[in-house]
Amino acid sequence: MENGFLIKTENLVKTYPMGQGFLVALNRVNLTFQKGEFAGLVGPSGSGKTTLLNIIGSLDVPTEGSTVVLGEKIENLSHKKAAQLRNKHIGFIFQTCNLLPVYTVYENIEFPLLLLGMTASERKKTVMKALEWVHLADRANSKPAQLSGGESQRVAIARAIVKEPKIILADEPTANLDAENSHNIMQIMGRLNRELDTTFIFATHDEKVMQYLRRKITLIDGRVAKDKILKPQKGGGEN
Amino acid sequence: MIIPRLALRNVLGAGLRTWLKVIVLSFVFVVIIWMQGFINGMNDQAEKAQMDAEYGGGQYWHKKYDPYDPFSLQDAHGKITEPLQNLIDNNQATPILIVQGSIYPQGRLRPILIKGIDPLQGIVSLPSNFLMQEEENLPVLIGSRMANNTGLKMGDYVTVQWRDVNGTFDALDAQVVQIMNTTVPSIDNNQIWVPLRKLQMMTSMEDEATLVVIDKNMEKPQNISEWTFKNLNFLLKDIKALAQTKTFGSMIIYVILLFLAMLAIFDTQILSIFRRRKEMGTLMALGLTRGKLILLFTLEGALQGVLAAIMAAIYGIPLLWYSFAKGWTMPQITDSMGFAIGEKLFPVFTAELIIGTFALVLITTTIVSYLPTRKISKLKPTDALRGKLS
Numbered sequence: 060m061e062n063g064f065l066i067k068t069e070n071l072v073k074t075y076p077m078g079q080g081f082l083v084a085l086n087r088v089n090l091t092f093q094k095g096e097f098a099g100l101v102g103p104s105g106s107g108k109t110t111l112l113n114i115i116g117s118l119d120v121p122t123e124g125s126t127v128v129l130g131e132k133i134e135n136l137s138h139k140k141a142a143q144l145r146n147k148h149i150g151f152i153f154q155t156c157n158l159l160p161v162y163t164v165y166e167n168i169e170f171p172l173l174l175l176g177m178t179a180s181e182r183k184k185t186v187m188k189a190l191e192w193v194h195l196a197d198r199a200n201s202k203p204a205q206l207s208g209g210e211s212q213r214v215a216i217a218r219a220i221v222k223e224p225k226i227i228l229a230d231e232p233t234a235n236l237d238a239e240n241s242h243n244i245m246q247i248m249g250r251l252n253r254e255l256d257t258t259f260i261f262a263t264h265d266e267k268v269m270q271y272l273r274r275k276i277t278l279i280d281g282r283v284a285k286d287k288i289l290k291p292q293k294g295g296g297e298n
Numbered sequence: 299m300i301i302p303r304l305a306l307r308n309v310l311g312a313g314l315r316t317w318l319k320v321i322v323l324s325f326v327f328v329v330i331i332w333m334q335g336f337i338n339g340m341n342d343q344a345e346k347a348q349m350d351a352e353y354g355g356g357q358y359w360h361k362k363y364d365p366y367d368p369f370s371l372q373d374a375h376g377k378i379t380e381p382l383q384n385l386i387d388n389n390q391a392t393p394i395l396i397v398q399g400s401i402y403p404q405g406r407l408r409p410i411l412i413k414g415i416d417p418l419q420g421i422v423s424l425p426s427n428f429l430m431q432e433e434e435n436l437p438v439l440i441g442s443r444m445a446n447n448t449g450l451k452m453g454d455y456v457t458v459q460w461r462d463v464n465g466t467f468d469a470l471d472a473q474v475v476q477i478m479n480t481t482v483p484s485i486d487n488n489q490i491w492v493p494l495r496k497l498q499m500m501t502s503m504e505d506e507a508t509l510v511v512i513d514k515n516m517e518k519p520q521n522i523s524e525w526t527f528k529n530l531n532f533l534l535k536d537i538k539a540l541a542q543t544k545t546f547g548s549m550i551i552y553v554i555l556l557f558l559a560m561l562a563i564f565d566t567q568i569l570s571i572f573r574r575r576k577e578m579g580t581l582m583a584l585g586l587t588r589g590k591l592i593l594l595f596t597l598e599g600a601l602q603g604v605l606a607a608i609m610a611a612i613y614g615i616p617l618l619w620y621s622f623a624k625g626w627t628m629p630q631i632t633d634s635m636g637f638a639i640g641e642k643l644f645p646v647f648t649a650e651l652i653i654g655t656f657a658l659v660l661i662t663t664t665i666v667s668y669l670p671t672r673k674i675s676k677l678k679p680t681d682a683l684r685g686k687l688s
Contacts (some may be wrong), residue, residue, distance in 0.1 A: 098466065118582070118680050151580075155576075157577075166307065
């Protein structure tokens with residue numbers, strides 16, 4: 060890590076071709092994230108939240124500028140290196156959970172560990188630990204279709220944290236959940252942040268999520284309009 | 299080993315979609331093997347029947363004998379030389395004399411070949427022993443096709459006309475002493491079989507023959523002057539060519555069958571890639587490279603081929619075994635196919651056929667499964683997660 064930061068973006072620009080011209084999704088974004096942050100990117104639809112998460116997560120590359128994640132320049136990474144970075148250090152939580160439908164809950168959570176080449180006994184221990192974190196040990200053999208929305212999102216969280224990554228990127232994780240489930244999920248993530256010191260970055264416009272954030276970055280039209288520390292960075296997260 | 303395990307999980311997890319493809323593919327497996335087995339059986343049976351009934355282990359032809367030139371037949375006879383006579387005396391060969399002639403069944407002229415054979419021979423499976431009768435009339439053995447075509451029945455008399463060695467016409471009443479059922483049309487159609495000695499006397503061709511059939515078990519035939527040895531490769535050339543035509547015909551059917559199955563797999567694979575693009579995005583987000591994703595999808599297709607082979611084995615082996623053991627009763631019409639096919643056809647399933655079919659279907663399935671996955675190589679994870687194909 061350079062100078063203690065985990066993620067750093069410099070003059071980040073992302074444009075998409077649109078008709079004759081270009082759509083500017085991110086416009087000169089400069090941000091840094093430290094280890095253990097519990098930060099949120101907020102803003103209206105189309106403000107560039109998901110685009111920024113995708114670039115940080117090495118799923119996309121910037122048009123201009125640079126993004127350094129865990130000392131690796133995202134724009135310089137080969138497809139294979141980027142996949143390795145995601146596999147080892149970055150966990151994703153999606154709005155629609157994106158669980159693999161033919162796998163059981165256990166197998167879904169086990170998947171990243173398989174790619175890491177863990178032994179079967181190690182995998183079993185780690186998956187059961189992750190299931191206990193999200194209170195779903197009794198649903199290990201269920202298929203995603205048999206789960207409620209809240210349970211599915213908890214499985215997605217377990218899948219993201221099972222390999223104990225340094226960074227978890229959550230794109231609208233509570234968008235499809237009711238208030239009770241949203242609070243449960245945020246509490247789980249807050250606890251993981253404290254216990255594992257994992258950096259969480261959310262893209263959200265859900266008020267329920269915002270009340271848990273310790274740092275709120277407001278994006279408007281691809282620019283950082285506001286970057287505010289709400290609570291001390293360590294030890295917070297659970298209200 | 300992760301990717302094959304994941305592929306197997308995905309294939310088994312896909313449930314009915316997988317099993318529908320597997321059933322179709324297994325059907326292709328069984329039909330190809332079954333059809334090809336029957337064609338092989340037909341070819342083998344035809345060759346064996348032809349060897350048993352006509353060719354033996356090969357034939358010595360008189361140097362002027364040309365079965366495709368009827369005009370040469372008049373001169374295609376010669377004295378049985380000593381080496382040949384030795385073979386005949388040792389029951390290792392049997393001479394056949396062939397002359398042109400005519401018969402007059404129901405008063406109608408019918409050009410035929412008159413073939414003289416030793417009634418006591420045991421070289422070919424022709425029932426020549428029926429010609430042993432010591433009667434004034436010429437005993438005649440004909441095949442069932444010939445009997446049908448001429449309306450001759452057992453015990454019927456028919457006038458036989460021929461020319462002797464000097465070209466003089468002669469005629470005699472002959473009696474049909476036996477009608478043989480044979481699967482070999484070339485010893486049946488348009489010919490009658492008579493005792494060799496009698497035909498030699500009738501034609502003044504004492505101790506002469508047109509060809510000499512040698513025993514199937516005889517090794518390395520020797521060169522004999524005035525006589526040309528024709529081995530089985532030569533004699534079975536026409537049958538092999540005919541078999542090849544039939545094999546080609548059956549190949550067209552199974553190529554069409556394979557093509558249709560592959561079209562279905564190609565189609566479902568494209569559909570699968572389109573339907574699973576979000577899943578692909580998720581897998582990429584979890585750290586799977588595009589190359590591994592392509593491998594995963596290709597392996598899924600190939601595994602369906604393997605499952606199809608297993609399923610084909612489950613219901614195909616008993617079915618094929620039953621066909622092999624019981625044979626297939628052939629319809630009457632096959633009698634006129636110009637091919638020696640028995641009343642029952644027994645398929646031949648060789649290891650080469652089974653392994654070859656397995657390899658063919660598996661390789662084709664893998665290629666067909668791979669082709670649509672090339673789209674993945676251009677897939678952006680962000681597009682995939684949004685459910686778009688780049």
